[in-house]
Amino acid sequence: MRVTxxxxxxxxxxxxxxxxxxxxxxxxxxxxxxxxxGAARIAVGTLFNYFPTKEAIVxxxxxxxxxxxxxxxxxxxxxxxxxxxxxxxxxxxxxxxAILRKVNPYRKYLPAVLETALSPLAxxxxxxxxxxxxxxxxxxxxIVTRHGRQExxxxxxxxxxxxxxxxxxxxxxxxASPRQEDTLALLDQSLAMFVxxxxxxxxxxxxxxxxxxxxxx
Numbered sequence: 001m002r003v004t005x006x007x008x009x010x011x012x013x014x015x016x017x018x019x020x021x022x023x024x025x026x027x028x029x030x031x032x033x034x035x036x037x038g039a040a041r042i043a044v045g046t047l048f049n050y051f052p053t054k055e056a057i058v059x060x061x062x063x064x065x066x067x068x069x070x071x072x073x074x075x076x077x078x079x080x081x082x083x084x085x086x087x088x089x090x091x092x093x094x095x096x097x098a099i100l101r102k103v104n105p106y107r108k109y110l111p112a113v114l115e116t117a118l119s120p121l122a123x124x125x126x127x128x129x130x131x132x133x134x135x136x137x138x139x140x141x142x143i144v145t146r147h148g149r150q151e152x153x154x155x156x157x158x159x160x161x162x163x164x165x166x167x168x169x170x171x172x173x174x175x176a177s178p179r180q181e182d183t184l185a186l187l188d189q190s191l192a193m194f195v196x197x198x199x200x201x202x203x204x205x206x207x208x209x210x211x212x213x214x215x216x217x
Contacts, residue, residue: 001134014040016064019057020105028054028109038118059107059117063132069102070135077142083128086146089195095139096187100180110173120163133162144198150199160197164190 018039022031033054037047051057070171073095086094103110110118117129137158168190172183 006090008050008122011040011042011046015042015050016057016061018165019054019147020061023058023109024105028058028112055112055116058106058112059129062103062106062110062113063129065102065106066099066132067135069099070139073098075141077139081191088144088149088198088202089191090149092140092191092195093187094169096191097184099136100183110169114166114170114173118166118169120159120166122156136165137162149198154201157194157201161194166192 002180005013013169015036019031019036022035026035031054033043033047036054036057041045043182051060064207112128118133140161141150141153141191144150168183168187175183
């Protein structure tokens with residue numbers, strides 16, 4: 001029997017839905033691929049055709065929620081409804097906060113992908129994690145450019161941002177404070193550090209292009 005594209009899509013979605021339910025009920029570590037396959041009414045080998053590991057399932061769950069949050073935020077950027085203009089730091093904070101709200105159902109599973117696909121040290125060439133990182137940094141670039149700091153947005157700057165961001169995610173995954181208030185405080189501090197660094201880089205760049213009165217005889 002030929003498996004159609006529609007059947008593949010439906011099977012993949014069923015795996016994700018079942019996995020989310022199992023992770024929530026049993027925890028990530030206690031849930032096995034056999035548990036997920038059984039609940040999805042497919043063979044374990046079939047599950048591996050879609051997701052080679054449990055981490056890959058979490059990566060897809062997070063990636064889909066992340067993509068939805070990014071699309072919603074991008075639309076909001078194009079049609080702002082807030083009364084007063086926001087600072088660079090405030091807009092970056094709003095971007096990450098929107099992502100955290102959407103990814104919240106998978107918060108406790110984040111360590112599974114933070115140590116692999118989403119790690120700042122990862123060298124992922126393709127897949128959901130690579131697309132996720134690229135989309136996130138593209139939005140950050142758009143925000144920074146709109147605030148006139150694009151000259152400081154180097155590869156080093158983006159790597160610094162991603163390291164801070166994933167550090168916040170790692171903290172958030174274990175945050176037991178009411179409404180994860182400690183995470184929001186850490187996010188605020190991290191973005192203040194990043195924006196301060198960008199500002200310093202911009203000032204240095206401007207200084208480099210100015211004429212030095214002590215040079216040239």
